[in-house]
Amino acid sequence: MNSDTLPAVVDCLIPPDDFPGAYDAGVCDYIEQLLKTDLAEHDEFFRAGIDAIDNEALAKYNAPFAVLTREQQIATLESIESGAVHTSWPISSARFFVMLVNVTAEGYYSDPQQGGNRGCASWVMTGFEDVLES
Amino acid sequence: MKKYDAIIVGTGAAGGIVACMLAEAGKSVLLLERGRALSFSDVGRDHLRNQRLAVYGHNAGPELMGNPRVFVNPQGQPRLVKPHELDYHNNAACVGGGTRVYGAQAWRFHPHDFRMASKYGIPEGSSLADWPITYETLEPFYERAEWELGVAGDGRTIQHEIPRERNYPLPPVPPSPHTVALQHGARHLGWGTTSVPLLINTEAYGGRASCIGCKYCVGFACPTDAKTGTQNTVIPRALATGNSELKTSAVAETIETDDRGNVIGVSYFVNSSGTPQRETARSKRVIVSACAIESARLLLNSRSSFHPAGLGNEHDQVGRNLQGHLYPRAYGLSPARVFNGIGPGVTIATIQFNHDNPGIIGGGMLADDFIKPPIDFWYDSLPPDLPRWGMENKKFMRDNYTRVMHVRGPVQDIPNPEGRVTIDDTVRDKWGIPVARLSGTTHPATVQAAEFMRERGEQWLQASGCERVWSTQPGLILSGRQHQAGTCRMGSDARTSVTDEWGRVHNHDNLFVVDGSLHVTNGGFNPVLTIMALAFRSAEYIARLI
Numbered sequence: 001m002n003s004d005t006l007p008a009v010v011d012c013l014i015p016p017d018d019f020p021g022a023y024d025a026g027v028c029d030y031i032e033q034l035l036k037t038d039l040a041e042h043d044e045f046f047r048a049g050i051d052a053i054d055n056e057a058l059a060k061y062n063a064p065f066a067v068l069t070r071e072q073q074i075a076t077l078e079s080i081e082s083g084a085v086h087t088s089w090p091i092s093s094a095r096f097f098v099m100l101v102n103v104t105a106e107g108y109y110s111d112p113q114q115g116g117n118r119g120c121a122s123w124v125m126t127g128f129e130d131v132l133e134s
Numbered sequence: 135m136k137k138y139d140a141i142i143v144g145t146g147a148a149g150g151i152v153a154c155m156l157a158e159a160g161k162s163v164l165l166l167e168r169g170r171a172l173s174f175s176d177v178g179r180d181h182l183r184n185q186r187l188a189v190y191g192h193n194a195g196p197e198l199m200g201n202p203r204v205f206v207n208p209q210g211q212p213r214l215v216k217p218h219e220l221d222y223h224n225n226a227a228c229v230g231g232g233t234r235v236y237g238a239q240a241w242r243f244h245p246h247d248f249r250m251a252s253k254y255g256i257p258e259g260s261s262l263a264d265w266p267i268t269y270e271t272l273e274p275f276y277e278r279a280e281w282e283l284g285v286a287g288d289g290r291t292i293q294h295e296i297p298r299e300r301n302y303p304l305p306p307v308p309p310s311p312h313t314v315a316l317q318h319g320a321r322h323l324g325w326g327t328t329s330v331p332l333l334i335n336t337e338a339y340g341g342r343a344s345c346i347g348c349k350y351c352v353g354f355a356c357p358t359d360a361k362t363g364t365q366n367t368v369i370p371r372a373l374a375t376g377n378s379e380l381k382t383s384a385v386a387e388t389i390e391t392d393d394r395g396n397v398i399g400v401s402y403f404v405n406s407s408g409t410p411q412r413e414t415a416r417s418k419r420v421i422v423s424a425c426a427i428e429s430a431r432l433l434l435n436s437r438s439s440f441h442p443a444g445l446g447n448e449h450d451q452v453g454r455n456l457q458g459h460l461y462p463r464a465y466g467l468s469p470a471r472v473f474n475g476i477g478p479g480v481t482i483a484t485i486q487f488n489h490d491n492p493g494i495i496g497g498g499m500l501a502d503d504f505i506k507p508p509i510d511f512w513y514d515s516l517p518p519d520l521p522r523w524g525m526e527n528k529k530f531m532r533d534n535y536t537r538v539m540h541v542r543g544p545v546q547d548i549p550n551p552e553g554r555v556t557i558d559d560t561v562r563d564k565w566g567i568p569v570a571r572l573s574g575t576t577h578p579a580t581v582q583a584a585e586f587m588r589e590r591g592e593q594w595l596q597a598s599g600c601e602r603v604w605s606t607q608p609g610l611i612l613s614g615r616q617h618q619a620g621t622c623r624m625g626s627d628a629r630t631s632v633t634d635e636w637g638r639v640h641n642h643d644n645l646f647v648v649d650g651s652l653h654v655t656n657g658g659f660n661p662v663l664t665i666m667a668l669a670f671r672s673a674e675y676i677a678r679l680i
Contacts, residue, residue: 012523012524013523013524014523014527014528015524015525015528017525017528019528019532034190038190038191039190074524077523101522101523102513104523105509105512105513105523106182106189106509109181109507109508109509109511109512109531110181110182110507110508110509111179111180111181111507113179113180114180114181114182122508122531123508125531125532126508126511126531126532126535126536127471127473127475127535127536128349128475128507128508128535129475130475
């Protein structure tokens with residue numbers, strides 16, 4: 001698995017603005033931890049999905065996902081989500097995409113003890129916690 | 135072998151109360167609990183593994199491994215399910231049972247809830263029936279539960295529908311900004327509103343501190359012990375008498391009978407030495423308070439030549455009529471921030487749609503919701519047409535987490551005898567005990583009522599100034615979960631019920647079921663206070679017998 005791909009993917013799913021994007025909030029750390037524990041059975045499945053995203057990028061733009069423009073990255077993910085894939089997937093792209101979106105949100109919005117939501121960034125952003133409490 | 139006056143299986147809302155009443159009446163009691171006593175830090179604050187949102191696990195038992203059930207979907211396909219999956223229909227397995235981690239809404243049932251068949255007739259395919267007792271019979275025991283455990287609320291706002299002799303001992307939780315908006319909306323619609331009664335100390339009560347307004351009621355334990363469960367009230371009282379013994383991690387296997395078929399005790403597994411050991415205890419009375427699914431499982435697993443289909447099951451009634459509540463949910467986007475970060479979050483309800491809705495059998499209560507952690511909100515509460523990812527999704531979370539108003543409520547389940555618990559002899563738990571198999575659905579009339587209540591939820595939010603509203607309703611599924619009930623219903627006819635009005639299993643003089651299993655119907659309200667009231671009533675009766 002190209003180590004640049006997952007950070008680029010999660011930042012498309014939850015992009016940075018004046019609050020951190022998924023990568024800076026620690027979502028990749030959260031996912032790596034989850035793949036060793038609760039999702040250990042799905043580790044291969046998940047990594048195959050990330051590789052398949054890269055293959056889609058290569059087939060469509062002749063470049064790995066991480067170096068595409070943000071617009072190209074979003075377009076790539078949108079076609080995967082809608083089932084319009086350009087390559088042959090070893091796993092179900094639909095099932096993988098749902099898992100990808102869910103674990104990214106979990107890493108971003110759940111409690112920081114899980115490895116993501118660094119500095120309670122999303123809790124401050126949503127207003128669940130005010131700045132003083134966090 | 136020591137012989138107890140009573141063995142009680144389960145320490146939840148009912149078992150804890152029965153233990154306390156019997157022990158305080160001077161009876162010797164053995165209290166068995168399959169889970170452990172959980173501290174505040176044992177329960178923890180994991181946003182993905184709790185009894186409200188259990189994506190990868192949960193926090194109050196049973197353990198994920200070794201405790202499977204079989205769930206049969208509406209298409210008839212069975213599969214193994216683990217305790218944190220929705221189809222497991224779990225309730226917490228620990229000292230205090232569900233009351234350790236519940237939201238603690240403490241409603242009485244409506245007087246009409248006790249006579250559903252007389253009021254509405256019996257729809258085809260349903261086992262709808264009247265209770266063998268009326269609201270008036272249970273009223274003093276509701277009051278006793280409210281005062282002995284401590285309920286906060288304003289009875290004056292409720293008594294036009296549900297009459298009561300005495301107000302609650304504690305004042306209601308204070309309003310939140312969304313309370314004001316919902317009050318205004320209801321007034322505009324001409325709807326009455328009420329406070330939401332809660333088993334939460336809004337002031338110090340019963341030797342425990344007051345609520346500090348944290349955001350973690352449902353699914354979690356309370357940091358100040360202000361949330362009231364059996365683990366911090368009646369169980370300590372029972373133990374303080376010196377008459378009762380609590381065994382934790384003690385998993386009941388069967389109710390033992392003698393060579394004439396009479397109940398004489400309980401066999402259970404304990405693991406105190408690291409290796410599982412089977413023990414048997416003898417008693418004059420056995421009281422099963424293990425919650426609707428596990429109580430039915432224990433009776434069905436107690437098979438002998440005298441009781442080949444299990445105890446109390448001569449007429450194939452044990453485990454039938456499994457019911458909980460369908461929960462329609464409505465959401466509205468308020469023009470202003472309505473979240474103030476102060477829990478519990480539930481403050482206002484309407485009970486005027488619990489009955490007498492045109493073309494509907496029953497109905498339900500609608501209330502605002504407990505504060506949802508952001509990941510729970512992300513999974514549960516987003517508009518269906520919002521993209522699940524990208525800047526638009528983030529922006530919605532950022533701008534609207536504090537602006538979304540939530541209205542939801544339990545819909546009276548119209549019981550279906552095919553929604554049921556049976557035993558799967560081919561699947562065993564880690565102790566070797568055959569597991570519960572859950573199958574069937576609620577009755578279609580429940581779904582009609584849920585759809586009606588979903589519309590009322592949207593209407594309320596629209597009238598409360600929301601710019602846009604959206605909603606969901608679960609459809610024709612099996613209901614059960616934390617509100618599970620009905621599997622050993624009370625009645626006077628042994629062919630259509632399992633126990634008499636005291637919870638005594640028909641044709642037995644010393645075997646009782648006391649928990650939500652007894653509910654003939656489950657009201658359009660959270661059921662815990664009714665479970666508690668019935669427990670006080672049955673315990674008083676059982677104490678007189680011994």
